Structure formats: structure tokens, C-alpha cells
Amino acid sequence: MPHIRPVSDLRNNFADISRTVRESNEPVFLTKNGYGDMVVMSIKAYERHQFDSEIYLKLKEAELEAKATGKRLTHNEVFTNLRRKIQKKDEEDV
Incomplete structure (x- = not known):
């Protein structure tokens, strides 16, 4: 409410x-x-709202890109790419 x-x-x-x-x-x-x-x-609620807005914008951009290019990735490709990016980021932080 x-x-x-x-x-x-x-x-x-x-x-x-x-x-x-x-x-x-x-x-x-x-x-x-x-x-x-x-x-x-609150600041916490504002930051959550900003994060949600950013995610929504990125999803919208991805949707538009997918419509424009017709390119699709399997879930395995998506998670493999994410793991690579996370690993690369971890290596940069060391």
C-alpha cells in the first residue's frame, strides 16, 4: 500500500x-x-530504482539490437560469455 x-x-x-x-x-x-x-x-530505494532502470535500458537496447540484426545466442553462449567477462574482470582486479 x-x-x-x-x-x-x-x-x-x-x-x-x-x-x-x-x-x-x-x-x-x-x-x-x-x-x-x-x-x-531513501537512498537505498533510489539506488535500487536507478539499478532497475539501468537494467531495463540495457534489456531494451538488447531487444532492439536483436530485432535489427536477427542475431540470437543460446543460453550456453550467453553464460560462457558472462563467465569469461567475470574471469577477465577478476584477473584485472588482482
Whole structure:
């Protein structure tokens, strides 16, 4: 269930809103005159949102590339490539 509060609570009950976003790890939606005005979220929730957006963008790019080129990989090819990249990254970090 979304947390919806009037924007005036940001000034009057900041500590409560801060605690809510940190404990629930969900955003609080603030309204002004009954309409959505802004969203307050914890850093952790924001970073998760950014990560999810980045993954979505990469999947969308891959989908467009697949449509344009018709190239497809088997799951074995995908995981082999991923393992190679991980191994290469690990070797670079040493």
C-alpha cells in the first residue's frame, strides 16, 4: 500500500517521513492540494530504482539490437560469455 502524505508533512513531520522511507524502503508520495506533487525515498530505494532502470535500458537496447540484426545466442553462449567477462574482470582486479 503506497504511503501518501500531504506536502505540509514534509515540514511538520519530517522525522516521521524519514523513518517511514528508511524502514519501509518504499517511497512516500506527497500531495499538494490533493494532487501528486513529489516523491521522497531513501537512498537505498533510489539506488535500487536507478539499478532497475539501468537494467531495463540495457534489456531494451538488447531487444532492439536483436530485432535489427536477427542475431540470437543460446543460453550456453550467453553464460560462457558472462563467465569469461567475470574471469577477465577478476584477473584485472588482482
